[in-house]
Amino acid sequence: MSTETPAAIADAVATLREEAAAGTRKVWVEQIMGMPISIHARGEESRGHAAEQAVARTFADLRAADAMFSTYREDSQISRIQRGELTIAESDPAVREVHRLCESARLRTGGYVDAWNSIPGRPGVFDPTVLVKTWAVSRAARHFSAVPTLAIAIGAGGDILLTPGDEPEPWTIGIQDPTDRMRTIATFPIREGGTATSGLAARGAHIVDPHTGEAAVEVLSATVIGPSLMWADVWATAAVARGRSAIEWVETLFGTSGLLVMADGTVHRWQNEV
Amino acid sequence: MRRIVVVFSSTITALVLLMAWPTSTNRGGTSLASLAGSAGSGTGTTSGAATPAATAPPAAGTSGTTTTTTTTTKKGKDGTFTGQSADTPYGPVQVKITVTGGKFSDVNATRLPHGNSYDEQVDQYAVPMLAKEAVSAQSAKIQMVSGATYTSTGYLQSLQSALDQAGL
Numbered sequence: 001m002s003t004e005t006p007a008a009i010a011d012a013v014a015t016l017r018e019e020a021a022a023g024t025r026k027v028w029v030e031q032i033m034g035m036p037i038s039i040h041a042r043g044e045e046s047r048g049h050a051a052e053q054a055v056a057r058t059f060a061d062l063r064a065a066d067a068m069f070s071t072y073r074e075d076s077q078i079s080r081i082q083r084g085e086l087t088i089a090e091s092d093p094a095v096r097e098v099h100r101l102c103e104s105a106r107l108r109t110g111g112y113v114d115a116w117n118s119i120p121g122r123p124g125v126f127d128p129t130v131l132v133k134t135w136a137v138s139r140a141a142r143h144f145s146a147v148p149t150l151a152i153a154i155g156a157g158g159d160i161l162l163t164p165g166d167e168p169e170p171w172t173i174g175i176q177d178p179t180d181r182m183r184t185i186a187t188f189p190i191r192e193g194g195t196a197t198s199g200l201a202a203r204g205a206h207i208v209d210p211h212t213g214e215a216a217v218e219v220l221s222a223t224v225i226g227p228s229l230m231w232a233d234v235w236a237t238a239a240v241a242r243g244r245s246a247i248e249w250v251e252t253l254f255g256t257s258g259l260l261v262m263a264d265g266t267v268h269r270w271q272n273e274v
Numbered sequence: 275m276r277r278i279v280v281v282f283s284s285t286i287t288a289l290v291l292l293m294a295w296p297t298s299t300n301r302g303g304t305s306l307a308s309l310a311g312s313a314g315s316g317t318g319t320t321s322g323a324a325t326p327a328a329t330a331p332p333a334a335g336t337s338g339t340t341t342t343t344t345t346t347t348k349k350g351k352d353g354t355f356t357g358q359s360a361d362t363p364y365g366p367v368q369v370k371i372t373v374t375g376g377k378f379s380d381v382n383a384t385r386l387p388h389g390n391s392y393d394e395q396v397d398q399y400a401v402p403m404l405a406k407e408a409v410s411a412q413s414a415k416i417q418m419v420s421g422a423t424y425t426s427t428g429y430l431q432s433l434q435s436a437l438d439q440a441g442l
Contacts, residue, residue, distance in 0.1 A: 031361050
């Protein structure tokens with residue numbers, strides 16, 4: 001199906017080259033939370049001081065979130081909670097907010113996204129990693145309200161937050177083909193919202209069905225597009241964890257569209273009204 | 275087809291949810307209508323004029339990068355420009371661009387991640403395609419890729435900094 005499709009990353013690079021040459025897009029990348037996070041800005045103000053400041057503040061926010069939530073840092077609040085040294089009630093308001101969101105995610109996914117059942121062999125231990133990244137990106141992006149004319153895209157590990165600014169054209173996003181990382185399987189224009197892809201294409205990311213403890217293998221990748229990046233991320237992870245039943249389940253996700261690439265080679269698309 | 279429809283009025287986002295298959299040529303007119311009014315505006319088509327920016331800002335603000343080597347000094351002039359090395363969890367990525375006649379003419383990766391076999395597979399396959407396609411005036415306007423991972427982001431980072439140095 002994708003044989004005529006040009007190489008995905010190459011397209012993105014080619015477009016960046018054109019837009020950078022025309023002075024219409026600027027990119028910043030920093031290494032945070034163990035991954036490169038890129039901020040793309042389109043608009044006349046993309047080379048101005050206000051844009052630089054918003055970028056710096058956004059990255060600073062993300063670094064602060066990493067310090068608070070990283071399970072790789074002994075002194076993070078999450079690590080302290082996991083060791084029993086800190087209670088949720090005593091923790092930072094941001095941790096309490098994420099804790100509530102994790103509870104919502106568990107309920108809204110029928111337990112397929114379960115922050116209390118995500119560490120093998122340690123049921124009950126709270127680990128919000130599944131949604132912290134996209135939660136933090138969505139929160140940090142508020143700094144761009146100071147530069148409202150800019151169209152912003154923030155990419156973090158294959159999940160993307162988008163804002164329209166005053167730009168007449170939407171963003172154009174490709175969806176990676178999980179069976180051939182260099183190809184796109186679909187493209188779509190989007191002005192505002194988020195798109196998240198979960199699945200086996202992300203290196204080393206094994207999604208487990210929390211109900212069985214087994215690795216989910218029936219859905220190669222799930223891409224969800226919706227108004228909220230964090231919820232798109234939660235839905236995409238849940239869809240992979242569900243396996244085949246995701247095909248029916250995604251029809252219940254109001255206001256989203258997306259794509260499921262199944263291990264049997266079939267592709268399922270959906271688009272739900274709000 | 276099972277489709278649950280709940281109709282709210284207006285307000286809900288300016289999200290355009292028009293999905294188009296890449297092989298399709300009628301992007302604006304598929305049966306997958308958009309949710310918000312401004313659907314069929316299609317994809318970005320007007321950028322890419324080869325107008326060099328008047329001035330170039332300093333190299334992209336990044337951290338965790340190593341130093342930059344520039345083999346030609348004047349911005350907007352012909353020569354080669356080496357981008358910042360971009361760290362990824364799998365190793366550094368660095369690209370070098372060539373500017374000929376004031377225009378971007380070539381791009382090569384000078385550093386790529388090495389590690390497990392997966393990385394090598396990416397190196398040998400993905401990156402030559404990146405280098406080839408980046409200079410071939412691709413018509414597709416895909417700006418970002420949902421699901422793409424680290425090496426490509428590092429590539430974009432290094433490329434942007436090389437373009438900054440070149441004043442392009």
